[in-house]
Amino acid sequence: MDGRLIAQEIKDDIAETIRTGGAEVGFARPGLAVLQVGDSPQSQAYIHNLRTACTEVGIKSFASQLPETATLQAIIQALRTFNGDESVHGIVVQLPLPKKIRPETVLQEISLEKDVDGLHPLNLAKLALDDFQPSFVPCTSRACLELLTRYKFQVERRKVVVIGCSNVVGLPTALLLQRHNATVTIVDKHTPKPAEIARTADILVAATGNANLVRRNWIKPGAVVIDIGMNQVKDPSSEEGFRFVGDVCYEEAEKVATAITPVPGGVGPITIAMVLSNTLLAAQRRDHAKRKPL
Numbered sequence: 001m002d003g004r005l006i007a008q009e010i011k012d013d014i015a016e017t018i019r020t021g022g023a024e025v026g027f028a029r030p031g032l033a034v035l036q037v038g039d040s041p042q043s044q045a046y047i048h049n050l051r052t053a054c055t056e057v058g059i060k061s062f063a064s065q066l067p068e069t070a071t072l073q074a075i076i077q078a079l080r081t082f083n084g085d086e087s088v089h090g091i092v093v094q095l096p097l098p099k100k101i102r103p104e105t106v107l108q109e110i111s112l113e114k115d116v117d118g119l120h121p122l123n124l125a126k127l128a129l130d131d132f133q134p135s136f137v138p139c140t141s142r143a144c145l146e147l148l149t150r151y152k153f154q155v156e157r158r159k160v161v162v163i164g165c166s167n168v169v170g171l172p173t174a175l176l177l178q179r180h181n182a183t184v185t186i187v188d189k190h191t192p193k194p195a196e197i198a199r200t201a202d203i204l205v206a207a208t209g210n211a212n213l214v215r216r217n218w219i220k221p222g223a224v225v226i227d228i229g230m231n232q233v234k235d236p237s238s239e240e241g242f243r244f245v246g247d248v249c250y251e252e253a254e255k256v257a258t259a260i261t262p263v264p265g266g267v268g269p270i271t272i273a274m275v276l277s278n279t280l281l282a283a284q285r286r287d288h289a290k291r292k293p294l
Contacts, residue, residue: 001226001261003143006150007269014276015057028089030283031060032116032275033082036094037075037101038068041242042230043094046268050092053272059279062088068098075101076109083111089286090116090279095168104167113285116278118142119168127175136278141173143270144205144226145180151259153203153224156181161201163187163194163247164208169228173205194218204257206247216252225253225260228267 018030032054034047047063054061062085064078075097082088091114097103107119115123118138126132148155160182164170170186178184182203187194198204198218204225206214211231219225229247246263253260261267 001147001151001259001266003147003261003266003269006146007273010146010270010273010277011053011057014059014273014280017280018058028283028287029058029060030089030279031062031085031087032090032092032279033062033064033085033088034092034094035075035078035082036063036065037070037097039065041232042244045244046272047094049268050272050275053276057276059276060087070098072101072105075106079106079109083109083114088114089282090114090275092117092275093119095119114282116275116282118172118278124167124172124175127172127179130179136281137176138168138172139274139278140169140207140228140267140271141176142274143267144173144228145176146270146274147226147261147267148203148224153259155203158182158202159200160184160203160205161187161198162205162207163198163214164206164228166207169207170205173207173228177203177205208247210247211245212247212249214248214253216249216256219253219256221256222258223256225257226267227253227261227263230263230268 036043036047051061066074082091091110093106095103104121108121110120112120112135116136118134118136123134123136126134155177160177162170162174165186165188174184174186187197195218199220201220201223204219204223207228209229211233225248227246227248231245232242233245235243244264
């Protein structure tokens, strides 16, 4: 499954909407702010790609990078500055944060109308409740659904196994697919016989952060495999000395799966496109609110 191709289609649509100054966007050029704490290679690569994509579609991007040693107060202050900036429509906190900082404490400081990553605790809670709609759907989870939809893989009444239950990826992905009437099972590090459970899946989603964890014997023949993992491994043949691989052993999985996302080039590019899409939506909503008569 080619995530880059789908992402480009989405970005082309966003760029056209911004370029033509659609009625809902008005004259407000969308703006996206990214807050990074530390300088991990994975985070640097993602933020570089995100800001490059912003430039491609016509979204202004702002960045604040704090050192690994930054205090919680400094992080919150940076967020509050973005919250109060009228030129910023969306805010992304790059995860993971340093271990001493609880992500939930930081994410809850983002204004709900600017939470374009969909990770504010209230947005995640609404995702879990049938009668509520989150302001924004988490972008990685939305990217998974976008892949399945565009490749015309049925989700409703399908057996889905999500490996990994983080609040950032695994859990919201399970909740989103359940909202689309899939039967979802979550496997985590405490689950006995994970490979046996994974083999029951029509759609297998891997989101653990463990390189090549999922092997051929974890995959039911004919299953669709979505690999969300992005893991840095040593590679002496690479100029950088490392390369990125997923949670699924691609070479083994492609022999049994109907379709599989590559790493890189699968979920990642679409996740970035979803951030841009949500940022445009945030700008449209604000413009609509300003135009609404009192």
